[in-house]
Amino acid sequence: MKPGIVLFPGINRERDMAIALERAFGHAPRIVWHTETDLGELDLLVLPGGFSYGDYLRCGAMAAQTPVMGAVRAHAERGGYVLGVCNGFQILTEAGLLPGALLRNAGLRFISADCHLRVERTDTAFTAQWQQGAVFRAPMAHGDGNYFADTATLDRLEGENLVAFRYVTARGEVTPEANRNGSARSIAGIFSPNLRVLGLMPHPEDLVDKLLGGEDGAPLFASLAAA
Amino acid sequence: MTQRPIDAALARDFGLSEEEYARALAIMGRPLTLAELGVFSVMWSEHCSYKSSRTWLSQLPTKAPWVIHGPGENAGVVEIGHGLACVFKMESHNHPSFIEPYQGAATGVGGILRDVFTMGARPIANLNALRFGDPRHPVTRRIVDGVVRGIGGYGNCVGVPTVGGEINFHPAYNGNPLVNAMTVGVAPVDRIFLSAAAGVGNPVVYVGSKTGRDGIHGATMASAEFGKDAEEKRPTVQVGDPFTEKLLIEACLELMQTDAIVAIQDMGAAGLTSSSVEMAGKGGVGIDLDLDAVPQRETGISAYEMLLSESQERMLMVLRPEKAEAARMIFEKWQLDFAVIGRITDTGRFVARHQGRVEADIPLAPLADQAPVYQRPIAEPAKPAELPPARAENRWGLAEALERLLGTPDLASRAWVWEQYDSTIGGQTVKRPGAADAAVVRIEGQTMALALTTDCTPRYCAADPEAGGRQAVAEAWRNLTATGARPLAVTDNLNFGNPEKPEVMGAFAAAIRGMAAACEALNFPVVSGNVSLYNETEGRPILPTPAIGAVGVIDDAAAAVGIALGPWLDLVLIGQTRGWLGQSLWLREIAGREEGAPPPVDLAAERAAGDFVRGLILNGTVRACHDVSDGGLLVAVAEMAMAGNVGVRLSAGPREIPGHAYWFGEDQGRYVLAVPDGPAVVRAAEAAGLAAVRIGHSGGADLTVPDGGTISIAKLRAAHEAFFPAFMGS
């Protein structure tokens, strides 16, 4: 699988993502600039975290309107893989590639802290290397990560088993305390219906090295590399 | 404003004394234009000219074999091995942060970032040293909230991790908080960019954001104390745009891969004036600016306003003419303004033209050479007496006092603050805030890491500025050492009151003397810094606060240790304990007195203990290490226990020292080591001529203290973590 990182002005976690991808894939990802429309032979498009266009107007709103997003949409419609992390997740919802929206954190403050995520299904290209129900740690770093969708959409996501990760305690329990940004139904990440598009708020790419606190995030990238 | 005649009265409003105005007139030999008066007033402000502090700053040692550039450049540069250099500096944004805490702090972060990437270094970490007023004072909460949000808002968005810093509270900062921001970057040693302009005819290029009327006379504001009208000074505060800064970082670093740049400088305090004057002055050339070409955000901006504007996220460069078009393409790709606004000349003059008129024409050499330097009168601070033992009588059990101390504002957990700063971005943060005595950040693509800290104990400096200056440097050195790093160099941020008061200047001189002695003894030179004076409100100065930022290097990031204690380890105390309670937190918070002399630092012992500890860390003996500082030995042990979530059983101290003095005294030069074999470490330390004693053993879930008290780690943690959320209401 050939990965590429889609870069918008103001994105700032592309270096972290490139390191994580290179560790798993054995080669550096291609960097795709926001003005590009030819994605060539890329199989996996990664939209990393950051503050595209300064998060001005709404997080991800302006990035969603850039030329490259037309190509990302076409790639997704062809069944290509897309991963959006943090601002990348916000961009995917703004572009309509994933349902819902990310609102201001319930406590109105930026949260930079490790959280625990529960893997809700493992029969996907993104999560195959985890055990069903596995709990892993990942840093979160966002001001607008409070997942919102209307009740019908939430019911559909759960009914179709499209919730990828939930905020849980270290023991894997869904509690209000573990859901620090206030996300609806503790949702931290969701899949598209064809399971080829994943968006999540926390940063598995920042926990792929024992020296930096652990390798909890590595299975995401290992799964993709093996897919 | 243009209505007023340009005379001594206007000059005084601009911050120039009568004598300084007369000197400016003598240099010019004719009346000044408004723009020229503006240029003189900012270049000769305390902030830009260091007129009160310069004679003292020269006492600080600035050289070592690893120092590439010391003070005088945008930031200090030290060699760290593998062909790389560390570029770093700390700078204050105190006055703007009082007027508008969010933007003041945010633009402080933005400004110090520019000082570092201007030199060709990619910023890899931010730290900040913050001092706030009494938590019970009505404005403190709003200032803490704004400053923390501002630091996070800017740092998180530009994508540089905020990895460390410190926070103190004291009523002396009620009307004048301190926001000292530090940035650390890394660059190849052979790709360092400097600010001296060269090459007659070369284009002077403006890049970044457009110019507005922000912050006009910020530099002179930073050089005057606040009166009751501080609220009305609000319009002079600049607004930061971290998104543009991020683009500016990427564009500048991309351009720096080429050989287009002759000289580069950010537009910080006094904006276009100070950047162009300093670049031309350092290069011994002249500069001719066409202000009509400056990208402008508003209409009708005058020459005076354009020269003095402190709009953020702007840089000035001198380019090789044949590379200018390639440079333009890079900046346009990043959607940043790029404009040729002038040329380098051989006239030695600063010339600014606007709408067909010469608005300023000033000879550069006298502007710099004849800048005022003041040998301000000093009153030598009185040496405080040592605290008489009777003044430190104890009525409290150790566990009870510890629990209370851990909940006080100066010792409480800072997690509430850190959790608003992105500390992991970049994917290289080995030791996050609170995990070790210094933050440890690996260098991308390398096994080595930098250790980073900021330190100062203002209550020591207030009691004895010389001892406080020594202690601040020694503690920074100790904090780097406690991770296993080799300390390299210092950046200082000297925050004091009104230098025209002899007692303030006396404290300043004494603090420098103390710092110089420590830097000398520890081979720890000062390579960059900043002076912030007039930190007073309505005549009351802040505590003398010479904040020290410091950098060390550890060749193998995996060898770095933190403070988190594991189970079944011996705790060994290295260093001499006398039970020094003078100016301790125990005395202030438990006994309710701020008295006595601060603990002295024996620099030879400091160095011996540190070198010994570093050796043990690097040979793998040490599992966790924590220096003993605020709150003393018991607080240090409790912090290790809380970080590792494990209990400790402590043994009794020596009979000749009262228990509370032994456990809460703040004697300097001490470390607590967690090791598998305590007696072996004690023997090794004694063989090296150091005081060492096994003080306890880890395990279980409780802290058991020698006076019979026991307290659970969970209870300690609850006390430790309660203050900030309760204070800030979330």
Added chain:
Amino acid sequence: MKAVVTVMLKDGVLDPQGKAIGQALAGLGFAGVGEVRAGKVIELELAETDPTRARATAEAMARRLLANTVIESFRVQVEPA
């Protein structure tokens, strides 16, 4: 023409910012404040001189970019520049 686009969170979407403002107002002693909602106002200077066409353009902009209709509603006012 000048177009003023007001963007508000839809009813039913939690507005913690509005809630915090309401609490702060109560803390300052302003009694009788009911629900508080926070939104944003975007002012656009348009070359278009016909009010109907200006409104249509601004509404298209709001649907495409200025508002996220998953969570926000908008209102457009048009006035002479």
